Amino acid sequence: MAGRRMIGIDRGEPRALWTMTPLLLRIDDYFDRVSGWDADRVSVGPLTLFVNRAPWANSARPTPTRQIAGRHLRLLQRRCAHYEMPMQLEWIHELHPELEGVAFREGLAITDHPLLFMRPGGLVPRDRHPxxxxxxxxxxxLMTSRGVVDVAFDGSMPTTAGIDERDRCVDAMDEDLVSYLRARSGLGRTVTAAALAMPGGPLATGSYHRADTTAEIVGVGTLPAYRRQGLGSDVVHLLCEHAFANGVNTLVLTAKSEQVGALYQVLGFARAGTVMSAHE
Incomplete structure (x- = not known):
């Protein structure tokens, strides 16, 4: 199990947990709403299972005001098996501090990730690549940028992976996924930015999903051969600027690790809590 270091809401910090609860509840509501896009909601006691009609599976989520016990996770496992879905559960630790221990006792694999946020005015000025x-x-x-994501998140790719590997991923892309991504972009649910080579196309990319005035930065990745040039940070900076200019007043982001979270904090993000996930 990965270690947890609570930044900004730990006992050693001056800011008390209760001062963050309204923000965490707002973020939790956003996660719930976005998980429900193109999915059927199935109640599993105090949990909600999202049976997705999209080209990927969503995690189940708990109700913020309900306590979770082992019997609820065992029931979730049976429901996931019924729908032939992987058993995945995601939650904000500060809203469900009991759930980590419950999931551990049920033998589930657990991971934790820094949860960050930014308000208008928090973005640190930056000279972006043109x-x-x-x-x-x-x-x-747009579709080529999805190939960047596939390469960037594939741990088996060599450090030299670049445009050729990206284009092979694009050529193999499922047509249903292509149509779905274009539709989400057309509806304004997802906004994507990229750093492009001329010629060559996207080298780094990222997106934000939006529900009303809350948005989440997702899918930030750079082709391995073009990392350490600040392209990913430039992409995130533009996405933040674009979101705030178009009515978003709360941006959230789940970082892969504390080290990655520190890079986002340089841009103006602050720690809100910890996102945890459990799976079989």
Missing amino acids: SVRILGHDDQA
Whole structure:
């Protein structure tokens, strides 16, 4: 199990947990709403299972005001088996501090990730690379940027992986996924930015999902051969600027690790809590 270091809400910090609860509840509501996009909600006691019609599976989520016990997780496992879905559960630790121990006793694998947020005015000024721009839903680079994500998140890729590997991922991309991503972009649910080489196309990319005035930065990745040039940070900076300019007043982000979270804090993000997940 990964270790946890609570930044900004630990006992040693001056800011008390209760002062963060309204923000955490707002973020939790956002996670719940976005998980429900293109999914059927199935109540499993104090948990909600999202039976997805999208090209990927969502995690189940707990109700913030309900306590979770081992019997609820065993029931969730049976429901997931019924729907032939992987058993995945995600929650905000500060809203469900009991759930980590419950999941551990049930033998589930547990991970934790820093949960960050930013308000308008929090974005640190930055000179971005001029190649970074927002992609429209009909932009050919939108699908190519998905290939960047596939390469960036594939741990088996060599450190030299670049445009050729990206293009092979794009060529193998499922048509249903392509149509779904374009539709989400066209509806304004997802906004994508990329750093582009001319010629060559996207080298780094990222997106935000939006529900009303809350948005989440997701899918930030850079082709391994082009890392350590600040392209990913430039992409995130543009996404933040774009979101705030278009009515978003709370941005959230789940970082892969404390080290990655520190990079986002340089841009102006602050720690809100910890996102935890459990799976079989």
